Amino acid sequence: MRYLPLSKYKYAVQNGDDPWVNVENEYQSRLNSYAVQKTALFPLLTYRNESQTSKYPIFFLPLPEILELADQFRLNSKRIEDLAMQLPGLAINQFLNSLLVSEIFYTNDIEGVKTSKIEIGTVIQENSLKVNGKETTSKRRLGSTIKLYQQTQLGKPIQIQTLADFRKIYDRLLKGELTKNRLPNGELFRDRLPNGESLTISSSTGVVVHRPPADEEKIQQALSTLIEFMNDDTTPALYKALITHFFFENTHPFLDGNGRMGRYLLSSYISTKYDRFTGFSVATAIHAHVQKYYKDFVEADHAENRADLTLFIQSLLAILISQQQENITNLSRAKAELDAAKDTINRWTEENKESFPNKTDLKLVKQTLFYLAQSKLFSYQPALGIKDNEIIESNKRNGFPMAKTRRTLDLLTDCGAIQLISKKPKQHEITII
Template identity: 50%
Template sequence: MKTYQPLEIVGYQHDYDHAFSIEDEYDQRISSASAVVTQLHPLLTYKKHGRQTKQYPLFFVYTPEMVSLASNFDCNSRAIQELSHKLPPVAISQFLNSLLLGEITYTNSIEGIKTDAAEISTIIRSIEFAPKGEEKRLQSTIRMYQEVQKGHLLKITALQDFRSIYDELLKGEIPADKQPNGQLFRDVLPDGSLRIGTATKTVHVPPVSELAISEALGSLIAFMNADDVPPIYKALVTHFYFENTHPFLDGNGRMGRYLLSTYLANKYDRFTGFSVATAIHAQIDSYYRIFKQADLAENRAELTFFIEEMLRILTGQQVKVLNALTEAKGKLDHADRIVHAAARNFAGDNDEKEVYGILFYLAESKLFARGRAFGIQDREIIELNADQGLSQRKTKRALAALEEAGLIEKVASRPKQHVLLLDID
């Protein structure tokens, strides 16, 4: 059985076969019943002479491998959702915050931007209490991701929407000399050129003028809002095309990953959505390789192999999330038995339900929080117990009694925070 390969490779393999026509091969692919042909025309670069073209419409072919990977992606997402439904809200919140920490760290790391995990953790925990007008670095970025966590769906229907998202997502992150210099996007290039890639390797040279950018993104808006392509394929085509267009002088990668994260979180699950940058960072060489391959004009704007590899990258990360959730669920069930026994033995003058609640919240925090900065605070325990009809006074009294008994330890005063000393591993 003939292996399905990029047109560039097929052409090279038949270099001396005069009976073979690469144009016939291309026509066969793009006109096949399993091909999806879009109205998007990415800017492609010829490998041999460096000239660029937009003559080819972006397309992909439903290969057995792609369909299988997409099915695995969908099954993994459902499994993640089913497993997460078996976890209590505090555990889910702690786990998602840990994923968010990784996502912010890695999306910046891909761009060569160093971030401090402790700083990000503090912002994630305290952002809702931050004074208005006192924006810290990354605060706006984190707030945008947290909106995704709450189920907020981005709707892009006009070019201005791209700019509005960019301004809010990267507020305070873009230096003055890299701010958009057109009406909405970049236009005049400071040194006459722009490239995507690493310090030593160019992956793509994007459109130059704001007019070309606006035309490309106008086509993308129409594609994004149509319902004729299944969500996962639409998400990956959109991701490639946005990066290919590269509408800003700086921050395109971070915005592109955020758009992909937002879409996957809404259409599939938050755990998958909050693992995009983490997954790409772990496979960054593969990511650049498939992007560069898709950017070659010799491949005639075929995105089949880009989609397949991105699905491998994303499903691989989903498996890691599933394994982490499964392990954590097992540990939480074990901790629940220990906490129940401790609550029965300790209760005394305190309400057993109240004591159990405090110990279990702290157990969740111990198992799921990524460091003390994400640990549950006393005010949150008090609020959770209040939702169960338990008074603030009783919860504070029980916290003090548990601390005195050596079952918990105070680790912070402002805001007050305790950690569990019970061995629950």
């Protein structure tokens, strides 16, 4: 028999015994299995009649299907990193920025929050600027949100040791995104609502599927146990990331922005433990399977399933792997195009060198064109592409004077190999590939 949610198990087994006895026996068999992975996390689960319980600990069984998916996830991550190592630094950064555009766009879109990919790209560019050698944060909408992701991109993992750390991350991630009445109404998190109202999570048809903890004291208790779990290495990292994602969403500690916060935490963790390309594809992957994703949460929150996250983990792994495979395809294709572009640049330079002014540095010509080729092939949009001043600085670090790069850019423009696409800041695009 295939592995079934406990809520459906009673319908599948008909041996003459009381169905509830069958379910209880199956639950005890799973919970006490030799292979079980059991936690000290007790989520608040909801029955169909909206009564609740928190007596069941989260557990899962590493089924052969899950072990195979976990192996595939790790192999894909290694494959992505191997592909990235074959690419120049500029190409990697451009590709990551393209993923980041989609990640921010889709994590907002899942919640019905509308943003523009062009707007996101502009903020990424502004956040990348330095003033007097110091990092800056765009004053535009999403400036703080994107900066948090970019720090993850630069290898600065988040640390959550206290309850206040959750709030600090939340404030940065959602800065400027929430109306005053949607800000936390407790000390750190949400607290009881006025007039006896309660926070509910409903299905698309309006049916209440979950009621998270009602007050801040219960939220703090739940998240305190989550912090212990997050900083304990007993559970393998990949499974821990997915369980943390579920438990955070189940606790729903804020009035708004829980989904965006939960996806950011998962993104950051995967980026740190595995690879940034997969980490920056979490919301993109979920958006592509959003109905399945929500259905999995409903099943996992259902009290009759007794905090068994086996099928939740299996499903979410499959969702993430699908996006990994797309990243591998896109990286492989872009690498092949970049290799072909390099050949084209070498051939074009050789064919046109006789028309260049005396003492033109062919190495500088090729390097400048190669920067622009990386930018064109790996950028989501031209606005995210490399700027002239960045080319000048990069060439300077490689021993080419700034004036020589400027003359080279003028030469290549006159030859039609590149064209001006922006005056402020000055930016060119390669035309020979």
